[in-house]
Each structure stands twice: as structure tokens, then as C-alpha cells.
Amino acid sequence: MKVKIIFFLLLIPVFGLSQNIEDSLLKVLTESSAKEKSLVFYQLSELYAGKDSLKSEGFINEGIENSKITNDLNGELRGLLYRANVINDYGHAQEALDLALYVMYSDLNLSNKDSMLLYDILAGSLGALGAYEMSIDYLKKMIKLRGIDTGIHLYYPLENIASNYSQIQYYDSADFYYTKARHLAEEMNQPPVLMHCYNNIGYYYRKRNILDLSTQY
Numbered sequence: 001m002k003v004k005i006i007f008f009l010l011l012i013p014v015f016g017l018s019q020n021i022e023d024s025l026l027k028v029l030t031e032s033s034a035k036e037k038s039l040v041f042y043q044l045s046e047l048y049a050g051k052d053s054l055k056s057e058g059f060i061n062e063g064i065e066n067s068k069i070t071n072d073l074n075g076e077l078r079g080l081l082y083r084a085n086v087i088n089d090y091g092h093a094q095e096a097l098d099l100a101l102y103v104m105y106s107d108l109n110l111s112n113k114d115s116m117l118l119y120d121i122l123a124g125s126l127g128a129l130g131a132y133e134m135s136i137d138y139l140k141k142m143i144k145l146r147g148i149d150t151g152i153h154l155y156y157p158l159e160n161i162a163s164n165y166s167q168i169q170y171y172d173s174a175d176f177y178y179t180k181a182r183h184l185a186e187e188m189n190q191p192p193v194l195m196h197c198y199n200n201i202g203y204y205y206r207k208r209n210i211l212d213l214s215t216q217y
Contacts, residue, residue, distance in 0.1 A: 021047055022044060022047060025040055025043055025044050025047070026044075028040055029041075029044075034066070034069070034070050035070045035072055035075070037063075037066050038063040038064075038066045038067045038070070038072060038075040038078075038079065039063075039075070041059045041060070041062045041063030041066060041079075042059070042060065042063045042078060042079065042082055044059040045057070045058075045059035045060045045063065045082050045086075046082070049082075049085060049086070049089070050089060053086050053089050053090060056082075056086055057083070057086045060079055060082045060083050060086065061079075061083075063075065063078075063079045063082070064076055064079035064080070064083070067079060073107075074108055074109065077103055077106050077107075077108040078108065078114065080099055080102065080103050081099075081100065081103045081108075081114060081117060081118060081121075082117075083099060084096045084099035084100045084103065084121050085117060085120075085121055087099065088121050088124050088125055091128070093124070093125040093126075093128035093129050094125070094129065096121055096124075096125045097121075097122065097125035097126065097129065100118055100121040100122050100125065101122075103118065104118060104122075112145060115145055116142050116145055116146065119138040119139070119141050119142040119145070120138075120142060122134075122135075122138045123135045123136075123138040123139045123142065123157075123160065126138065127160070127163075127164055127167075130167075132164040132165075132167045132168045133164075133168065135160075135164050136161050136164045136165065139157045139160055139161045139164070140157075140161065142157050143157050143158070151184075151188060152188070152190075152193065154184060155181055155184050155185055155188065155193060155197075158177050158180050158181040158184065159177070159178070159181040159196075159197065159200060161177045162174045162175075162176075162177035162178040162180075162181060162204075163200070163204075165177060166204055166207070171208065174204065178200075178201050178204060181197060182197055182198075182201060185197040198217040199217070201217045202214045202215075202216075202217030205217070
């Protein structure tokens with residue numbers, strides 16, 4: 001079972017914290033220049049990505065419109081990338097893929113953060129469309145771009161790589177990445193992550209009819 005990779009901390013009172021940060025960003029918005037407002041709108045959209053897609057999309061639309069008004073092509077393209085992310089959340093994989101590819105082949109100078117979001121969208125949409133090996137390639141690019149980063153931002157790409165390998169029956173590779181994901185989950189020792197990890201590994205072995213290993217998880 002693949003999961004959407006998110007770029008926020010887990011195990012926090014999400015909505016209360018989100019409201020506090022939103023209030024702070026809205027204050028920043030009133031003090032920003034016309035061109036800077038788009039970036040603030042996109043930061044607001046990130047705040048609700050994966051939690052409230054309608055609210056996230058609303059902020060994206062405001063950012064794109066502001067970029068058009070200020071003739072900021074980079075800002076507009078960045079907004080399209082964030083829109084692709086929301087579309088992917090809705091489950092419209094082909095539409096998200098088309099939009100992400102448009103951004104990738106544009107003249108936008110992507111930051112590392114934007115590149116990781118782009119790879120996340122490409123990996124998720126390609127995996128949903130059955131292009132598992134291409135999805136794996138983008139997940140590995142994401143891991144390489146993150147460098148020495150560990151924790152939750154590394155766990156989910158590892159687990160998704162394992163899931164993709166299992167879909168194409170590359171079981172040795174799937175075993176390898178599930179083991180890496182499990183070791184990281186146990187190192188993190190966060191109950192929701194451990195539950196996610198053990199459930200998926202158990203399901204993986206059950207699908208392969210290796211019941212003795214499945215029951216261990």
C-alpha cells in the first residue's frame with residue numbers, strides 16, 4: 001500500500017497548529033510586495049496539502065492569479081506544480097502527471113524543495129498508472145536529492161520503492177527496501193509509522209503466500 005509523501009511533521013495537533021501558522025502567514029501577506037505575495041500563497045497551500053485539498057487549492061489559485069498580474073512566469077509555473085500535487089491527491093493521476101511534466105520541461109529553475117515535490121508527484125502518478133519502474137526511478141532521485149536526510153522523509157520513499165518492486169514481482173529488491181524501511185521505522189520508534197510498516201510488510205508476505213513471515217507482522 002503506497003502512501004503520499006508529505007513534507008510536514010507527524011504526531012502534532014495539526015489543525016490547531018495549522019491555524020496558528022496560517023494567521024502568521026496571512027499577516028506576512030499584508031506586508032509583502034506584490035510579487036512576494038505569490039510565495040506566501042504557496043506557503044499557505046503547503047500548510048493544508050494532504051489535509052484539506054480544497055483550502056490548499058484555493059491558496060494555489062490565488063498565487064497563480066497574483067503571478068499572472070505581476071508577470072511572474074516562475075511564480076505561475078511554481079503554482080502549477082503545487083496544483084499538480086493537489087490533483088494527485090484527488091487521484092487524477094494522468095492529469096497530475098501531464099501538469100508535472102509541463103512544469104519539468106519549462107524554464108522554471110527548481111529549488112531542491114520544488115524538485116522533491118516534482119519527483120513525489122511524478123512517482124505517485126506514474127505508480128498509480130502502473131509505470132512502476134519509472135516511479136521507482138523518481139523515488140530514488142528524491143532520496144538522492146535529500147542526501148543525508150533521514151526519518152519520516154526517507155521512510156516513505158523507501159517503503160514506496162519496496163511496494164513498487166513487489167508490484168512487478170522483483171521480490172529480492174522488494175525485500176531489500178522493505179528491510180531498509182523497517183529498520184528506519186524501528187529506529188524512529190513512532191507508533192503510527194511502525195504500524196504502517198508492519199501492516200504493509202505483513203500484507204506483502206501474505207500476497208506472496210509466505211504465511212509464516214506474514215504472521216510475524
